[in-house]
Amino acid sequence: MSNRKFWKSLGILLAFIGPGIITSNVDNDAGGITTYSLAGAEYGLSLLWLLIPITGALIIIQEMGARMGVVSGKGLSDLIRERFGARVTFYLMIVLLLTNLGNTIAEFAGIAASMEIFGFSKYFSVTIGAAFVWWLVVKGNYKSVEKIFLTACLFYLSYIISGFMGKPDWEEVRRATLNPSLRFDAGYLTMAIGLVGTTIAPWMQFYLQSSVVDKGLKVEDYPYARLDVVIGSVMVNVVAFFIVMLCAVTLFQGGIRIETARDAALALEPMAGKYCSGLFAFGLLNASLFAASILPLSTAYTICEAFGWESSLNRKFLEAPQFYGLYSIIIIIGAGIILLPNVPLIPIMYYSQVINGLLLPFILIIMLLLINDEKIMGRHTNGRVMNLISWATVAVLIMLSLATVAAALL
Numbered sequence: 001m002s003n004r005k006f007w008k009s010l011g012i013l014l015a016f017i018g019p020g021i022i023t024s025n026v027d028n029d030a031g032g033i034t035t036y037s038l039a040g041a042e043y044g045l046s047l048l049w050l051l052i053p054i055t056g057a058l059i060i061i062q063e064m065g066a067r068m069g070v071v072s073g074k075g076l077s078d079l080i081r082e083r084f085g086a087r088v089t090f091y092l093m094i095v096l097l098l099t100n101l102g103n104t105i106a107e108f109a110g111i112a113a114s115m116e117i118f119g120f121s122k123y124f125s126v127t128i129g130a131a132f133v134w135w136l137v138v139k140g141n142y143k144s145v146e147k148i149f150l151t152a153c154l155f156y157l158s159y160i161i162s163g164f165m166g167k168p169d170w171e172e173v174r175r176a177t178l179n180p181s182l183r184f185d186a187g188y189l190t191m192a193i194g195l196v197g198t199t200i201a202p203w204m205q206f207y208l209q210s211s212v213v214d215k216g217l218k219v220e221d222y223p224y225a226r227l228d229v230v231i232g233s234v235m236v237n238v239v240a241f242f243i244v245m246l247c248a249v250t251l252f253q254g255g256i257r258i259e260t261a262r263d264a265a266l267a268l269e270p271m272a273g274k275y276c277s278g279l280f281a282f283g284l285l286n287a288s289l290f291a292a293s294i295l296p297l298s299t300a301y302t303i304c305e306a307f308g309w310e311s312s313l314n315r316k317f318l319e320a321p322q323f324y325g326l327y328s329i330i331i332i333i334g335a336g337i338i339l340l341p342n343v344p345l346i347p348i349m350y351y352s353q354v355i356n357g358l359l360l361p362f363i364l365i366i367m368l369l370l371i372n373d374e375k376i377m378g379r380h381t382n383g384r385v386m387n388l389i390s391w392a393t394v395a396v397l398i399m400l401s402l403a404t405v406a407a408a409l410l
Helices: 003-016 019-026 030-043 048-072 076-084 086-117 122-138 142-154 157-165 170-178 186-199 202-215 219-254 261-272 274-306 321-339 345-371 374-380 384-409
Strands: none
Touching (some): 019 142, 019 219, 030 219, 030 274, 048 076, 048 345, 076 086, 076 345, 086 122, 086 274, 122 142, 142 274, 157 219, 157 261, 170 219, 186 384, 202 345, 345 374
């Protein structure tokens, strides 16, 4: 390929990417970073290999969402209402709203925790953070918001840099990654399930498809949308890889116990230096801010599409009052609860994760039914091989999701 053709192809690709990369990277939120930190700190390098099949599963699920978006031109909740009726959609939206609200509260808790490391109180950091994410979306349009979200994705590089600063034994890391090991003690299996559960969440399927539609991608753009999904799925797991590895070669080898990502950032300072610790904390702040924008946005997209209300970042507040109103209310409630004294944060985060686990099987089965509906997808339904792979992947994810719920409730 000549240089001219290469740069032209790259320019076209950059114009179409966005939804897949953003959706996947937001999954590395405060809860995800905590899970990866705990996996490395408690089980060393032994769970690194699991990130390879997780990447494959994420690509398969996200690809179907992107394909439905470009072919139908409709969001997932819109298609659910048309195919399964208003009653099913209504109850599904209630559960999604409560789940996403719980997750949003967790993101504001992440903002508070990361900024406390730098000496700022939660009353300052959460208030400023909430005002920033509200202004970002309400005053922007799809293009401007997407550019800022894509820029935020670059800040996840802080985890990769801090991973190198941990000075791992790369040969040992290579062996652990390419030679799967499985232990059958309850703690190890629960952590393995947690890694899968934190990577694939119900809200992601709705947000990806809605943003593909809002970006205006068409069937002819599908190859770029698919590549966008693949790049995003790989990126998110590379970042997860470096977080697990860093905590394994520092905290695990030093025998240090942690309970949160904030603990991990603080514990890294004496072992890997203050710059490594600072980068880790900065990564947590970026991830929490990023997710505190996307989760309310995903909820607003999902519910407005379900009830046929206007939902687009390219509309002004008065042109889409339900869309921006919902976005604003979720941010106000999410941030406001964190500012209340003695809020039971652990139960809120705990039950939102349980509901996530219960909801995911329904969403995945609905997606498979929709993508195999010829009235919606035409000739773009799953082929026989793709169906076999997809149903097998979904079956495994459903079992793991239910196992997560069972482990949480026992």
